[in-house]
Amino acid sequence: MTALRKKKHTGETNVAGYVFISPWLIGLLLLTVWPIAQSIYLSFTDYSLLEDPKWVGGANYSNILFNDSVFRKSLSVTFAFVLFSVPLKLFFSLMVALLLNKNMRGIHLYRTAIYFPSLIGGSIAVSVLWRNMFGLDGYINQVLAWFGIQGIGWITNPHTALGTLILLGTWQFGSTMVIFLAGLKQIPQDLYESSAVDGAGRARQFFHITLPMLSPVMFFNLVLGIIGSFQMFTSAFIITKGGPINSTYMYALFLFEQAFKHYHMGYASALAWILLVIIAALTGLNFLASRYWVFYESDGGKAK
Amino acid sequence: MNTSRRTFAGTANHIVLTVLSLLMLYPVFWWVGASLKTTAEMSLPAIWPKTPIWSNYSKGWSFTGEYTFTHFFGNTLLMECWNVLGAVITSAIVAYGFGRLRFKLRGFWFSILLLTMMLPGQVTVVPQYILYNNFGLVDSYIPLVLPHFFGGGAFFIFLLVQFIRGIPRELDEAAKIDGSSVYGIFARIVFPLLKPSLVTVAIFTFIWSWDDFFGQVLYLSSVSKYTVGLALRMFVDQFEIQWGQLLAMSLLSIVPSVVVFFLAQKHFVEGIATTGLKG
Secondary structure (H helix, E strand, O other): OHHHHHHHHHHHHHHHHHHHHHHHHHHHHHHHHHHHHHHHHHOOEEOOOOOOOEEOOOHHHHHHHHHOHHHHHHHHHHHHHHHHHHHHHHHHHHHHHHHHOOOOOOHHHHHHHHHHHHHOOOOHHHHHHHHHHOOOOOHHHHHHHHOOOOOOOOOOOOOOHHHHHHHHHHHOOHHHHHHHHHHHHOOOHHHHHHHHHOOOOHHHHHHHHHHHHHHHHHHHHHHHHHHHHHOOOHHHHHHHOOOOOOOOOOHHHHHHHHHHOOOOHHHHHHHHHHHHHHHHHHHHHHHHHHHHHOOOHHHOOOOO | OHHHHHHHHHHHHHHHHHHHHHHHHHHHHHHHHHOOOOHHHHOOOOOOOOOOOOHHHHHHHHOOOOOOHHHHHHHHHHHHHHHHHHHHHHHHHHHHHHHHOOOOOHHHHHHHHHHHHOOOOHHHHHHHHHHHHHOOOOOOOHHHHHHHHOOOOHHHHHHHHHHHHOOOHHHHHHHHHOOOOHHHHHHHHHHHHOHHHHHHHHHHHHHHHHHOHHHHHHHOOOHHHOOHHHHHHHHHOOOOOOHHHHHHHHHHHHHHHHHHHHHOHHHHHHHHHHHOOOO
């Protein structure tokens, strides 16, 4: 009797479960699964939206990989961006999160002030601001002039343009910082208390308690940071338009222009798949590497 | 001695944080001043102009004359209302399904959900565009609004699932004894309890879609439908950029996000902090 009622109940929740997740499920099929299937197909075609897609086999891929120098350039620019911007952002956000993880007066004000640049995030407004500040006549050069330094056109010089975008990205470390802060709040205080009894100093506590306990959050931020940086678009589009001499021609911008400026839909789809493979490979590597440095409590204290 | 050391550390903290805050906010202060400057004065290091040009705001606002920023702000706000509504309602519904109900393949779908968080948007953007294009929906708000009605995004669903798991099951059991169905439990018990997290969802949705320049560039082409962001880009693309007016309008364009943030500041940081992002 009880077993029967239980079973009937499961059947009910089975239906109810799918009723509840149906908005997401429909969206998944309509806006993710179908487009992904479509994208695989399109990446093997020549398609300009005007005529039907024309099957070209692996031509898009071989052209991208072996003939397209712009692809190579944009890939190296994007890697350089990821390589500098992700660690910088992680470092700053962790340091600031440690500073902000205190119960002191006015802490909310400090948090708000430091979060503020990230609040206005990737908006075009910020790109406009940055473009003006780092222009040849921009504010930055005027400040440098006080110290007798002759400024340059930071965004028009191929050696500094990418650095300027990295700086903008680092300025907006707020979201990463908030996630670190959430992680810090979850570290049990008694760990610090008992280690203090054992005579551990601040530095020792940081390396033996804080960092290991924070490693899952660090991992989360690292993976999302890499994925996010690979997709950086607005500031490259508005501030530098990919220039000068393609020095900031980010992969996302390259893909966007192939698709929606030149209407090379098939080519752009192939670019998207190459991007996916790169991101998947990097994420996979991260997961493999994480075994050696990410510490989960359930492992029973096997931090390495 | 211990106390004096502690106050010293406290003061040092305040100093470091104050300097850091000022450093972070400096470009914003400069921005406010620059929005009142002439182009010639723009490059001067002084933050505040000698004579503030208030007309930067009125001239910038009227823009081309044909469409003013009243129009562009109206467009953007209307779109935002739909986005927030869609995200808040559907993310709660989906999260309840994942967080409370046991159904076949639940684990499988949940890992797919997490996987989609890592899928770069570029992979789907081209075929999605083609899809909307085939239905004649390019140059409408549908492609920008519709996705918010499908659960509001994996990140929000995940956030709410974590929160729902923290709500005591006894509440559900009690309601069940009183004769409530799962739908009733959701509507009368769980949904109201989700309020603080839903505020977080609403704020994030508002700010992110306000800033979603990529989508707007892609799907809106007639000036009459332009959002604030697209109107700003028209400014940038002019032959001779009116920097004062442009900076004035771009400053105004962040006001809604800032207001939303301050109204819900407490929920914002705490909302993320309490949902638990433990690996």
